[in-house]
Amino acid sequence: MHFWVRDCEMTDYKVKDIGLAQEGRLLIDYAEKHMPVLMHLRKQHSDKKPLKNMRISGCLHVTKETAVLIESLRAMGAEVAWCGCNPLSTNDKVAAALAANNVPVFAWNGLNKEEYYWCIEKTLQYRPNLTLDDGADLIFTLHRKHEDLISNLYGGSEETTTGVIRVRAMSEDGALKYPIVAVNDAATKHMFDNVYGTGQSTFDGVLRASAILIAGKTVVISGYGFCGRGLAARARGFGADVIVTEVDPVKALQARMDGYRVMPMKQAAREGDLFITSTGMKDIINAEHMKVMKDGAILGNAGHYNVEINGSDLDSLSTGKKRVRPALDEYLLRDGRRLYLLGEGRLVNLVAAEGHPSEVMDLSFAAQMNAMLWLTLHGKTLKPAVYTFPEELDKQTAMAKLETMGIKIDKWTTEQTAYAKAYAEGT
Numbered sequence: 001m002h003f004w005v006r007d008c009e010m011t012d013y014k015v016k017d018i019g020l021a022q023e024g025r026l027l028i029d030y031a032e033k034h035m036p037v038l039m040h041l042r043k044q045h046s047d048k049k050p051l052k053n054m055r056i057s058g059c060l061h062v063t064k065e066t067a068v069l070i071e072s073l074r075a076m077g078a079e080v081a082w083c084g085c086n087p088l089s090t091n092d093k094v095a096a097a098l099a100a101n102n103v104p105v106f107a108w109n110g111l112n113k114e115e116y117y118w119c120i121e122k123t124l125q126y127r128p129n130l131t132l133d134d135g136a137d138l139i140f141t142l143h144r145k146h147e148d149l150i151s152n153l154y155g156g157s158e159e160t161t162t163g164v165i166r167v168r169a170m171s172e173d174g175a176l177k178y179p180i181v182a183v184n185d186a187a188t189k190h191m192f193d194n195v196y197g198t199g200q201s202t203f204d205g206v207l208r209a210s211a212i213l214i215a216g217k218t219v220v221i222s223g224y225g226f227c228g229r230g231l232a233a234r235a236r237g238f239g240a241d242v243i244v245t246e247v248d249p250v251k252a253l254q255a256r257m258d259g260y261r262v263m264p265m266k267q268a269a270r271e272g273d274l275f276i277t278s279t280g281m282k283d284i285i286n287a288e289h290m291k292v293m294k295d296g297a298i299l300g301n302a303g304h305y306n307v308e309i310n311g312s313d314l315d316s317l318s319t320g321k322k323r324v325r326p327a328l329d330e331y332l333l334r335d336g337r338r339l340y341l342l343g344e345g346r347l348v349n350l351v352a353a354e355g356h357p358s359e360v361m362d363l364s365f366a367a368q369m370n371a372m373l374w375l376t377l378h379g380k381t382l383k384p385a386v387y388t389f390p391e392e393l394d395k396q397t398a399m400a401k402l403e404t405m406g407i408k409i410d411k412w413t414t415e416q417t418a419y420a421k422a423y424a425e426g427t
């Protein structure tokens, strides 16, 4: 593999091929056109530069949408250094375009574990005042190996459900040393990105990798949280018979009343043609399930880490594997059946497709931008803990998005506002 590396005082980078920069720039320009809320925030703040003198180290999938976020943060005055948060999710064209625009970016598609952490270390060499994570690997590396950097920090933000669970666990353990904003907890993030983004882009990845017809198939969705709900709805839309597996009785009941079949994975394993996990938990599909699956079943994961489908179980049940299409590996099992694994068990929407569409990342990254602004103003006065957005900010973001979509909504009249507080009024 050939790498382009530049080392000079402030614009050090490592990407796969800087020659891809022009193609990457086209992708970024295209994404900008579909991210009006973020672009509006960029325009609104680029004169006053409220992030001036802030250094942001980010660890989040290097996609065209992330590039729009990075360039918006820079337009607001920040210095930004970046790496990807998954070894297989970097868009090399976008990484090249960022490097060509003097962003210190350390990211290429196909990293091994050692290279992955090298990229995080390079990003931390910029001695951040703010961190921006998706999965908390940078936050955790900073705590474990760079305690000296903690006094510089105003705070950090975390993008995804799994990362928020991780930083909350650190906080409960007394291990968290600086304030973190749980961006995933913003309603305008998890009710849209996780549901509609994951729902659509996961099927985009499944289809690019496998080219199967979904109609008439039995699709098993594990986890009926925000992502699972989006996945199940999209699978039904394609004409699949949808089965949901869950551990939470309330979510299981909700899935049933939404019209899906609900059963334990041991039973679903015998029925599914396509399996998609999105639980954030490990070992959702392991050897006992693989042993009873149909010949030709396809397995994919949309959860943050590659722990949901047990890869070592799949290896040990198989006599060999071969790559039959990009992001699709065929495993030949000892009993002659074949199972197919999408995207090496990593988030299939980013490995086999392009991640969430720009329109939905517009909301998630507006929340990231607001988190960076809020931490710049208040971070130094906050205790190390996990913080959530005020409801009002969510409403502002939703209203801004509606406006860009040309949608108007009603407002309470004075009488209605009074009625909402008039507890004495009944029948």
Ligand SMILES: NC(=O)c1ccc[n+]([C@@H]2O[C@H](COP(=O)([O-])OP(=O)(O)OC[C@H]3O[C@@H](n4cnc5c(N)ncnc54)[C@H](O)[C@@H]3O)[C@@H](O)[C@H]2O)c1
Residues within 6 Å of the ligand: 160, 161, 162, 163, 190, 193, 194, 198, 222, 223, 224, 225, 226, 227, 228, 245, 246, 247, 248, 251, 278, 279, 280, 281, 284, 302, 303, 304, 305, 347, 348, 349, 356
């Ligand atoms: N692919 C993407 O682009 C993308 C986007 C957003 C979130 N995520 C990730 O997807 C995962 C799910 O996120 P979410 O927001 O839907 O979380 P969530 O907490 O809303 O839902 C997870 C669901 O999984 C269920 N679950 C847990 N263990 C299970 C088990 N053993 N079997 C069946 N169900 C089980 C839980 O009860 C819960 O209902 C996380 O890892 C998150 O970080 C990925």
